[in-house]
Amino acid sequence: MDIEELMSQARSMFPGAIERVVHSGKGGAEIQCRREALQRLCDWLFNQKNYHFSGLIVEEHPHNWQLRYLFTGPEILLVKTGAPLEEATFPSISEAVHAADWHEREAEDLYGLTFEGHPLLGDFILHDNAWQEGIAPMRNGFNPEVALANRLPNREWRPRRILTAPGAFIMPIGPVFGGATESVHFQLETTGEEVIRAFPRLFFKYRGVEKLAEGRKIDEALLLAERFAGNTAFAHALAFCLAVEQLADIKAPGRARILRIFFAELERLRHHLGVIAGICNSTGLVVAASQVAILEEEALRLAGGLAGHRYLFGLTVPGGLSLDMNDQACREVAVNAQDIIRRLDGIKNTLINTSSFMDRLEEVGMVTRDQARGFGLAGPVARASDYCNDLRRIQPYSGYESFDFKVPCETEGDGYARLRLFLAEAAQSARIMEQAVAALPPGAVFAPCEATAGQALAGVEAPCGGMWNWLRLDEYGTLERYHFLTPSFSNWHGFHLAVEYFTFQDFPIILATFGLSVAENDR
Amino acid sequence: MSRWIIKGLKTGVVTTRYPRHTEDAPGVSPGLPRAMRPGEDAGDTLGYDCPTGALRHVDGRLVVERGRCVHCFRCVRNVAKPAPWEDGFEWTAIRDDGSRVPGAFQHSIYICVIDAGGCGACINEIKHLNNPYYNIHRLGFFITPTPRKADLLLVVGPVTDHMKVALQKTYDAMPTPKRVMAIGACAISGGVFGSGFVTGAGIADVLPVDVTIPGCPPPPLAILHGLLVLAGRKDAAQALAPSLKSTKKTAEAG
Numbered sequence A: 001m002d003i004e005e006l007m008s009q010a011r012s013m014f015p016g017a018i019e020r021v022v023h024s025g026k027g028g029a030e031i032q033c034r035r036e037a038l039q040r041l042c043d044w045l046f047n048q049k050n051y052h053f054s055g056l057i058v059e060e061h062p063h064n065w066q067l068r069y070l071f072t073g074p075e076i077l078l079v080k081t082g083a084p085l086e087e088a089t090f091p092s093i094s095e096a097v098h099a100a101d102w103h104e105r106e107a108e109d110l111y112g113l114t115f116e117g118h119p120l121l122g123d124f125i126l127h128d129n130a131w132q133e134g135i136a137p138m139r140n141g142f143n144p145e146v147a148l149a150n151r152l153p154n155r156e157w158r159p160r161r162i163l164t165a166p167g168a169f170i171m172p173i174g175p176v177f178g179g180a181t182e183s184v185h186f187q188l189e190t191t192g193e194e195v196i197r198a199f200p201r202l203f204f205k206y207r208g209v210e211k212l213a214e215g216r217k218i219d220e221a222l223l224l225a226e227r228f229a230g231n232t233a234f235a236h237a238l239a240f241c242l243a244v245e246q247l248a249d250i251k252a253p254g255r256a257r258i259l260r261i262f263f264a265e266l267e268r269l270r271h272h273l274g275v276i277a278g279i280c281n282s283t284g285l286v287v288a289a290s291q292v293a294i295l296e297e298e299a300l301r302l303a304g305g306l307a308g309h310r311y312l313f314g315l316t317v318p319g320g321l322s323l324d325m326n327d328q329a330c331r332e333v334a335v336n337a338q339d340i341i342r343r344l345d346g347i348k349n350t351l352i353n354t355s356s357f358m359d360r361l362e363e364v365g366m367v368t369r370d371q372a373r374g375f376g377l378a379g380p381v382a383r384a385s386d387y388c389n390d391l392r393r394i395q396p397y398s399g400y401e402s403f404d405f406k407v408p409c410e411t412e413g414d415g416y417a418r419l420r421l422f423l424a425e426a427a428q429s430a431r432i433m434e435q436a437v438a439a440l441p442p443g444a445v446f447a448p449c450e451a452t453a454g455q456a457l458a459g460v461e462a463p464c465g466g467m468w469n470w471l472r473l474d475e476y477g478t479l480e481r482y483h484f485l486t487p488s489f490s491n492w493h494g495f496h497l498a499v500e501y502f503t504f505q506d507f508p509i510i511l512a513t514f515g516l517s518v519a520e521n522d523r
Numbered sequence B: 001m002s003r004w005i006i007k008g009l010k011t012g013v014v015t016t017r018y019p020r021h022t023e024d025a026p027g028v029s030p031g032l033p034r035a036m037r038p039g040e041d042a043g044d045t046l047g048y049d050c051p052t053g054a055l056r057h058v059d060g061r062l063v064v065e066r067g068r069c070v071h072c073f074r075c076v077r078n079v080a081k082p083a084p085w086e087d088g089f090e091w092t093a094i095r096d097d098g099s100r101v102p103g104a105f106q107h108s109i110y111i112c113v114i115d116a117g118g119c120g121a122c123i124n125e126i127k128h129l130n131n132p133y134y135n136i137h138r139l140g141f142f143i144t145p146t147p148r149k150a151d152l153l154l155v156v157g158p159v160t161d162h163m164k165v166a167l168q169k170t171y172d173a174m175p176t177p178k179r180v181m182a183i184g185a186c187a188i189s190g191g192v193f194g195s196g197f198v199t200g201a202g203i204a205d206v207l208p209v210d211v212t213i214p215g216c217p218p219p220p221l222a223i224l225h226g227l228l229v230l231a232g233r234k235d236a237a238q239a240l241a242p243s244l245k246s247t248k249k250t251a252e253a254g
Ligand code: SF4
Pocket: B033, B049, B050, B051, B052, B053, B054, B055, B068, B069, B070, B071, B072, B073, B074, B075, B076
């Protein structure tokens, strides 16, 4: 269905709701919607038209608020609504679009907006036991450079409890736990054996990256875009560069575009190896974990040897790449990647014949397709539950449309399905790398990129799932607003679904099969 | 299970020959810019715009503050005269003000790791210390999940507001004598995040730092070098500046 038709349907269903539709270049549109009709329109797009909800983008302008609700599918739709600055109240859409739940909580916490009808606002990004209510750091005029002294934390704050059964208690885990792990805290409500309610308490690592980026030049912001989540840095930097290139109205040269795909897949391969090693480790299979860790280290070295940095930092820049590659060296890396996959296959065959391993994954940590859609899950985790969204397919960028690859999908939604998915995707990545080196054209890897003022939205399929970058640039070339919509944010939102009603021993295993990044969520 | 034993044996030894020998396999380290040697021509290197202030010109000489470099490669790629760059990974700097307990850490070291807001890359590199390529067990270093039996605290990240309490508590829970190692540019100097409304300019504002490992992230070998320095089995690359403390700006909550 094209946008014209969709909009004429919407107009007849909701008379007077849509004020204006502005088409954007790439088969997308910005739909200006009246505040009162927001709920109904979003409900319809999400529940009737099956668009994926990708996030909420809030902007404070000198006199008004602008909110954009991002729905993605074959088209990119931004449902836009607004209000004068003093009316910081919007209807909550999260009852109909559950995926919007955390996005509204974020906007409430950081901008001080109110979402009418939202059941649970407050204590989210800024922890109430460290900050008093009423501080909205993303507001214009909040100085990001100084720490706030004299805060009045709420010392009465206690974790929320739902379970009232006799003997019920909360088992706290973290934020510092288990060897070398990222900082996150879990409150697991239980009556003994099973985790009945799970609340991950996140944002211990909130660094205010979006606020820090405001007022910075593109070059400086690139460092933040790339490094707020180092394990998937290349994908994030790429999304940022694509957005900047949109504003400059250029495309990176052909060679750079293919090399970007090459490196994005090398990163995905390495990321997935890390997740697979983590899954083996969580079940206590130390030898298997070591075997996969060897492969991960080799992938890191391939990146380091070729691009100078094991995590590909500093490689992609607006306009292309900072460094040209030797064709032969790329070919060798692609061959090595295939070799890694061959050895991974060997490990996989031994794994599936290890019953102690399989028993801990099969039918453990299930997420249904409806849940995945409802919570807006992304990436391998969603695809393991038969909810198949892959931006490389549905919104191809950088030239993915000319590559031949599969988007693996599984139906069971359990831990084993997720493991299979990570394995299958790693193999596809190696395949794409091979095609990339075969298709590598000669030429430059960099074109000058002069971004002009405006707004841009760019998405890439990061290793954890689709991620979107929204940026607004002013006429001086500095960022007015920079917002990430990351897959880990959506996947953490749905994580509790998988662990509830499973035992405590299953918890670390289910956590490992989700392959979640805390840094990517916390920002 | 026997299948895994066979698989393990078949893999053979992949472990690095470091520290007995040097390790120069491709991709083990991103390297760092190095200071100009005496007599080396500084040329037009003055023009670098290092985003973190790691590279500066002082009296006609190029000065490198390793703890600030984030390997953005902007001083070496697509510039007329690249800054001098060196491979290697032995970058550890150590505080040596006489307060160290001699011999306390010469044998084995138990390590507790805390993520105070890193991007995840440092944590990943620390994890890799346990993989067969580096295998720090063979050298008597062990990562432990609890601070109660740890000798050494490895801290990554610029110290976010929400992690301050956890960081302090973890440190307090460790028995004395204890040491603190700042891993990576964020923990040393705030890195790309810098000092801001929810991040600090490194951990020196919160804890006494004994050892710093530059890098963004420092590769596993750089961290291994730090452990060996602490155990007295390798020499540090340099001494730590006497005061790492920064002056963090604060404002009244409105
Ligand atoms: S690589 Fe980047 S951070 Fe390091 S010295 Fe060069 S310009 Fe500075």
